[in-house]
Amino acid sequence: MISFEHVGKAFAGNVAIDDLSLAIDEGEFIVVIGPSGSGKSTVLRMLNRLVEHDHGRIVFAGEEIRRFKPEVLRRRMGYAIQSIGLFPHWTVEQNIATVPDLLAWPRPRVRDRVTELMELLKLAPETYRRRYPHQLSGGQQQRVGVARALAGDPAVLLMDEPFGSLDPVTRDSLQQEIARIHEASGKTILFVTHDIDEALRLATRIVLLDRGRVVQVGTPREVLAHPTSKFVSDFVGGSDIGIKLLGLDTVAAYVRHGETAAGEPIAMTASLREALSMFVVRQVDRLAVADDEGRTVGAITLSDVVKPRP
Ligand SMILES: Nc1ncnc2c1ncn2[C@@H]1O[C@H](COP(=O)(O)OP(=O)(O)OP(=O)(O)O)[C@@H](O)[C@H]1O
Numbered sequence: 001m002i003s004f005e006h007v008g009k010a011f012a013g014n015v016a017i018d019d020l021s022l023a024i025d026e027g028e029f030i031v032v033i034g035p036s037g038s039g040k041s042t043v044l045r046m047l048n049r050l051v052e053h054d055h056g057r058i059v060f061a062g063e064e065i066r067r068f069k070p071e072v073l074r075r076r077m078g079y080a081i082q083s084i085g086l087f088p089h090w091t092v093e094q095n096i097a098t099v100p101d102l103l104a105w106p107r108p109r110v111r112d113r114v115t116e117l118m119e120l121l122k123l124a125p126e127t128y129r130r131r132y133p134h135q136l137s138g139g140q141q142q143r144v145g146v147a148r149a150l151a152g153d154p155a156v157l158l159m160d161e162p163f164g165s166l167d168p169v170t171r172d173s174l175q176q177e178i179a180r181i182h183e184a185s186g187k188t189i190l191f192v193t194h195d196i197d198e199a200l201r202l203a204t205r206i207v208l209l210d211r212g213r214v215v216q217v218g219t220p221r222e223v224l225a226h227p228t229s230k231f232v233s234d235f236v237g238g239s240d241i242g243i244k245l246l247g248l249d250t251v252a253a254y255v256r257h258g259e260t261a262a263g264e265p266i267a268m269t270a271s272l273r274e275a276l277s278m279f280v281v282r283q284v285d286r287l288a289v290a291d292d293e294g295r296t297v298g299a300i301t302l303s304d305v306v307k308p309r310p
């Protein structure tokens with residue numbers, strides 16, 4: 001649905017993106033990650049023509065993006081960025097309604113859409129819809145930004161560190177929310193982050209950049225299990241790679257059905273990383289495992305956790 005073909009971009013002679021080639025299928029959740037200044041934001045901004053690429057081709061829905069008017073492109077690709085970006089003299093409601101208003105949706109439909117998105121992002125509609133951005137906390141502003149990006153129901157979402165300045169709890173719930181939205185809608189998402197755990201949790205594929213070049217593209221498991229260089233292995237976890245790999249699997253696949261263990265059971269949906277933590281905290285080498293309804297269905301052992309993945 002989107003492809004970059006030998007794309008290059010320089011700012012005043014300094015190369016920001018060097019020979020980027022990447023094909024993205026519909027419904028993928030691509031997480032672009034890399035050090036500060038590696039070109040992550042530039043990738044997103046070339047796609048919605050906030051910056052124009054110098055070399056190569058960028059194709060969206062079968063057409064080179066220069067064939068689209070920038071405003072048409074931006075309506076079809078929701079864009080959410082860290083901190084800035086809200087219109088300061090517009091209320092929360094007006095900000096979220098930017099694209100629906102451009103598309104001239106009828107008033108009641110716009111209002112319903114704003115209410116729906118505010119509820120989705122845990123912003124009480126009646127409390128906040130008439131406030132201005134400066135009357136919101138940083139985290140609330142970010143959530144308005146995400147709601148605005150979603151409002152016109154675009155096929156593509158571009159998200160540039162959208163959860164950057166949130167506390168861990170809010171961040172966790174927004175990550176869950178965006179994962180759920182992705183699963184339910186099949187939208188194509190390009191998401192930039194500095195945070196490898198966020199990338200591992202959300203991505204169908206991770207694109208790791210270093211100084212404007214792609215150094216590895218792969219699923220979270222591929223990148224963790226088979227880093228192609230020391231730069232990649234350091235970046236994705238260093239000495240914690242094994243622990244992060246355990247975070248990708250759930251207890252469910254390792255249950256010894258019919259066996260038992262003492263103590264409070266762990267949920268089947270917990271990750272092996274959480275299981276490992278529980279073994280250590282409880283000083284045991286067996287845990288009971290429970291299903292969604294809390295019924296014990298079996299047990300898992302400490303050595304199961306380090307077995308080859310099924
Ligand atoms: N509008 C611009 N004018 C000049 N240089 C720019 C411009 N935008 C980006 N650059 C430069 O291009 C390079 C890549 O910038 P980019 O913003 O894409 O990095 P990034 O990976 O998003 O970094 P960060 O993690 O800090 O947000 C940097 O060296 C930056 O200074």
Ligand SMILES: [Mg+2]
Pocket residue numbers: 040041042160
């Ligand atoms: Mg950036």
